[in-house]
Amino acid sequence: MLKKTKIAVFVSGGGTNLQALLDAQKSGILQSGEIALVLSSNANAYALTRAAEHSVPSAVVVRKEFASQQDYEQQLKQILTEYDIDLIVLAGFMSILSENFTAAYPKRILNIHPSLIPAFCGKGYYGLKVHEAALAYGVKVTGATVHFVNEIPDGGEILMQKAVDVLPNDTPEILQKRVMEQAEWILLPKATEQVAKALQKGI
Ligand code: GAR
Numbered sequence: 537m538l539k540k541t542k543i544a545v546f547v548s549g550g551g552t553n554l555q556a557l558l559d560a561q562k563s564g565i566l567q568s569g570e571i572a573l574v575l576s577s578n579a580n581a582y583a584l585t586r587a588a589e590h591s592v593p594s595a596v597v598v599r600k601e602f603a604s605q606q607d608y609e610q611q612l613k614q615i616l617t618e619y620d621i622d623l624i625v626l627a628g629f630m631s632i633l634s635e636n637f638t639a640a641y642p643k644r645i646l647n648i649h650p651s652l653i654p655a656f657c658g659k660g661y662y663g664l665k666v667h668e669a670a671l672a673y674g675v676k677v678t679g680a681t682v683h684f685v686n687e688i689p690d691g692g693e694i695l696m697q698k699a700v701d702v703l704p705n706d707t708p709e710i711l712q713k714r715v716m717e718q719a720e721w722i723l724l725p726k727a728t729e730q731v732a733k734a735l736q737k738g739i
Contacts, residue, residue, distance in 0.1 A: 551574075633645075653690055
């Protein structure tokens with residue numbers, strides 16, 4: 537049998553996308569890879585509880601505890617090597633990664649972004665801010681994008697996208713929830729399986 541692709545999920549907050557990946561692992565939607573590590577930028581992230589509930593090892597690495605970005609990323613790399621990680625999935629990870637880090641894992645870092653890239657993405661667009669911007673612009677369709685991560689914020693190759701309607705009277709919170717339910721929680725496990733499978737086969 538082929539060895540499963542070892543996945544690290546990077547989180548910072550609630551971790552509903554991590555939950556979608558854990559559920560996908562259980563249901564078999566994610567079968568070519570196994571979630572071997574949850575790494576959080578924040579010691580209080582609820583995502584850490586989700587990891588513990590599923591007996592997935594976790595680590596907390598906080599940027600401000602390091603003198604430089606280089607030291608911080610060196611620590612991340614060391615942990616990834618310790619756990620023999622093949623694929624990194626950024627699932628609501630709010631800490632910036634430099635080119636020094638992203639270049640070390642070409643086509644091995646995935647990110648989920650809560651809009652249809654190239655709309656409402658790049659520096660400053662994260663979490664609820666993305667949905668606030670979509671509502672302020674007045675778009676009638678938004679969605680989510682899974683892409684490979686490179687040195688350009690939200691600029692790497694797009695793997696999958698899914699559109700979601702914006703409805704009258706939407707608030708950023710209501711829209712965020714719809715985008716998660718109708719797009720993110722479906723798309724991220726699917727894209728993760730696709731990449732994990734390709735890596736497993738050495739493609
Ligand atoms: C998700 O909506 C994710 O797409 C977004 O943060 C939220 C995290 O929620 N990510 C970004 O904005 C990245 N630029 P979660 O912790 O419940 O998965």
